[in-house]
Amino acid sequence: MLEAFENIxxxxxxxxxxxxxxxxxxxxxxPCADFMEPYVDRLVxxxxxxxxxxxxxxxxxxxxxxxxxxxxxxxxMRICEAICENGRPQELTxxxxxESMKDLPGSAFDYISxxxxxxxxxxxxxxxxxxxxxxxxxxxxxxxxxxxxxEKYGFSLNLDLICCRGCDGGSSAEDLEKAMGYESDHxxxxxxxxxxxxxxxxxxxxxxxxxDEDSSDELLGLWRALEKRGYxxxxxxxxxxxxxxxxxxxxxxxxxxxxxxxxxxxxxxxGRSSYRIESPCDAAGYAEGEAxxxxxxxxxxxxxxxxxxxxxxxxTSDGLDLGAYRDRFGKEPVFPKVGHMSIxxxxxxxEGDEGMLLGDFAALEFCLANSL
Ligand code: SF4
Numbered sequence: 001m002l003e004a005f006e007n008i009x010x011x012x013x014x015x016x017x018x019x020x021x022x023x024x025x026x027x028x029x030x031p032c033a034d035f036m037e038p039y040v041d042r043l044v045x046x047x048x049x050x051x052x053x054x055x056x057x058x059x060x061x062x063x064x065x066x067x068x069x070x071x072x073x074x075x076x077m078r079i080c081e082a083i084c085e086n087g088r089p090q091e092l093t094x095x096x097x098x099e100s101m102k103d104l105p106g107s108a109f110d111y112i113s114x115x116x117x118x119x120x121x122x123x124x125x126x127x128x129x130x131x132x133x134x135x136x137x138x139x140x141x142x143x144x145x146x147x148x149x150x151e152k153y154g155f156s157l158n159l160d161l162i163c164c165r166g167c168d169g170g171s172s173a174e175d176l177e178k179a180m181g182y183e184s185d186h187x188x189x190x191x192x193x194x195x196x197x198x199x200x201x202x203x204x205x206x207x208x209x210x211x212d213e214d215s216s217d218e219l220l221g222l223w224r225a226l227e228k229r230g231y232x233x234x235x236x237x238x239x240x241x242x243x244x245x246x247x248x249x250x251x252x253x254x255x256x257x258x259x260x261x262x263x264x265x266x267x268x269x270x271g272r273s274s275y276r277i278e279s280p281c282d283a284a285g286y287a288e289g290e291a292x293x294x295x296x297x298x299x300x301x302x303x304x305x306x307x308x309x310x311x312x313x314x315x316t317s318d319g320l321d322l323g324a325y326r327d328r329f330g331k332e333p334v335f336p337k338v339g340h341m342s343i344x345x346x347x348x349x350x351e352g353d354e355g356m357l358l359g360d361f362a363a364l365e366f367c368l369a370n371s372l
Contacts, residue, residue, distance in 0.1 A: 001295045005259065006271035008054040010251050011061040011089070013043060013079060014262030016283050017070040019099075023131020023203075024162070026196030028264040028281040029066045039263075039287040040075040046261045046291050047082040057087035060248035062095075067118075069100020076104070080111035088113075091247040093158075098142020099134040101149075109153035114246070116158040116188075117146050122178040129164055129209070130192070131200055143182055156244055158186040163222060165191065166215030176222050180229050185244040187226060190237050191219070216357055223353045236315045236356050253312040255305065262286065267295075274300040302329055307372040311363040314341075317356070319349020320366070336365040 017036060018029045051058075061083045068076065076094075083092060093114040096104060101117070119139050121127045127136055134142070143159075150157050159179050163172040179187060194201040194211075203209050223233055231239035235253065238246065252258060260267040260277070263286035267277040275297045279286065286294065300308075306329045313320035323346060325333045335348045340355040341362045342348075348366070350356045366372075 001267075001277060001292050001297065002050055002053050002259075004269035004271075004273075004275045004277065004297060005054075005257055006269075007257060008056050008058065009257035009259040009267070009269070010248055011047070011050070011058040011083060012248075012258055012260040012265060012267075013047065013061070013063045013083070014065065014260060014265040015063065015068040015071060016066040016263050016281075018065070018067050018097075018133060019070060020133040022133045024192060024194075024198050024200040026193075026198045026201070027066075030283045032070045033284070035284050035287040036071060037075060039283060040071065040078060042287060042289065042291055043262055044078050044082045047079070048085060049291060050259060050261075051082070051085040055086060058083065058089045060091045060093075060251055061089040062093045062248045064093075064095045067097040067100060068094055069096045069103060073103060073105040073108075076108060080108060084111055093246070093248055096142075096146075097134055098140075098146075099138035101142040101145040104149075106149070106153075109149060109155055112155055114156040114158065115146060115150070116160060117142060117184075118160045119143060119179065120160060120162045121164075122175050126162075126164060126172075126175050129167065129200075130162060147182065156186065157184040158188060158246070159184045160188045160190065162190050162192050163219065165218040165222070166212035167192065167209060172218065172222055173225070176225060180226070185241050186246060187231060187239045188237050189222060189226070189239065220353055220357070223356070227353075232317075233353065233356065234317045236359055253316055255309045255312055268300075269297075270305075274305055276300055303372050305329070306331075306370070307367050310366045310370075310372070311360070314348070314350070314363040314366065315356075315359045317350060319347045322346035322348075331370070333366070334369040336362070336369040338362045338365050 016029050017032045091114055092112050093116055094112045095116045097118050120130055120132055124136050161179055165172055194204050226239045227233055230241055233239055234245055257270045263279055263283040264281045265279050269275045277295050277297045279295045335343045340351045340358050342351045350359055
């Protein structure tokens, strides 16, 4: 698998364990289990093997989940040490559920430079609609702990929020107002997606909850509230104070190579030949398996890469640069005419928040215009 990477990739480490399933969750995750230690043993051996091959620090790294806070402090530290074997990445993010903050050892912040706290909502109403696996008290407690630790260690703090716009029982505007009061460096504001067979999407199907699909004004209002507080809207769901954009995600949206390790992780290897590499959704099987066994690589055609690149770029405020596209895919792109999208100095980009709302549509038009 590692031979597919021509240059050192960013690193994503997946921890698919959660204490309890949230009702909206359609991701693969499993309850905390006794095979978490062998799972981490294998992860650490894969990270170390990659470090020995690349012999340089990973440009950025991200420990995500599930909830990495389910790991024992020693297991968590072993992963951080392995990631930093060749030196510190420019950014090392760890995702954490608020109720797990109390278990995170302070020494972890010798490694972590960015903490992403999955608060999702700051109201009883919102947490209850989402069927979130942490209570309001735990969520606020985790936030307070994170703020104290930030003061001591100086890491960058992201808060993940879910916007339940148009849903009865949601309280997005109040939640956002409270979240902004914590003055985090970054806020990721995701829309509630009702997909797969999550218990919450079944509730909506049965009419237990209702949603007004035509509520883009509500979303625009939330985005503007963030901008008013000084957050730059640099990707459809991402808002950063100056100098606090997420470097790991920027590489991802630029379709740069990243190595995803763990069960249910995905990698993209970019080069003369490009691949999407996936590992099965089987945490127990991963824990038992040999290092680097079970990953499945699928070659990516240039058209598939170009399509993915356009989709990613047009979700960002930086947009799609003609020169970068030409250098990468050897073709002159055709920029379609789409409302609220501008073409200036060879860059096709969303014009403000209205343009951001239309990023996916613009990507579709771009793909049609370029026969992708
Ligand atoms: S913490 Fe995240 S991954 Fe785990 S159940 Fe909740 S939404 Fe799913």
